[in-house]
Amino acid sequence: MEHTDRTTSDRPLTESEAADRARQLIDEAYKPTSFRDETPVPQYGQTPPVAQPGRPPMSQRATDLSGLMLSGSVAALSVGGATSLVLYTLGQVDPVTLAVGGAGPVALVLAVGSLIRSVGRAKQDMHTEHHHHYQGGVVQNTTHVDQTTKGVFANTRNQVRR
Numbered sequence: 001m002e003h004t005d006r007t008t009s010d011r012p013l014t015e016s017e018a019a020d021r022a023r024q025l026i027d028e029a030y031k032p033t034s035f036r037d038e039t040p041v042p043q044y045g046q047t048p049p050v051a052q053p054g055r056p057p058m059s060q061r062a063t064d065l066s067g068l069m070l071s072g073s074v075a076a077l078s079v080g081g082a083t084s085l086v087l088y089t090l091g092q093v094d095p096v097t098l099a100v101g102g103a104g105p106v107a108l109v110l111a112v113g114s115l116i117r118s119v120g121r122a123k124q125d126m127h128t129e130h131h132h133h134y135q136g137g138v139v140q141n142t143t144h145v146d147q148t149t150k151g152v153f154a155n156t157r158n159q160v161r162r
Helices: 015-029 060-090 095-125
Strands: 144-150 155-161
Touching: 060 095
Parallel strands: none
Antiparallel strands: 144 155
8 A cells, every 4th residue: 555644645544544544654663673493402412511611610619719810900900009009109219119009908818818727736636635633621512592684674582592
């Protein structure tokens, strides 16, 4: 069907022409621009799994540690960059000064890690057996405490009996 615009003709469109024009406009407006295949993908097949791009497959603990290392490296980069910028703007850029400034935080982290490991080893090696030696008579004291808690604001009263 030929289309004539209203600008070329001053007569109003008939109902059938108006319906045809409306259908034509709707068809133009709703042309499909893409297609999605909804066919389900099989869950299992003959093809072996292939490592995907990005982080390699690893355990949950390794993934957590990897994220921790990445965030730590970002923090170290920002601190080192800020330190370098300050030293450069002050005109005090000396390779030895930069090396000391960059190695200082690393040495501190290594020292703290070593200290934590040595404390852990010391706890494992610590003796848990205790010997008590007494001379003279043994006196045994017995103390009984009655505790009562009452009220909305928990007023506790302890009474000691011997």
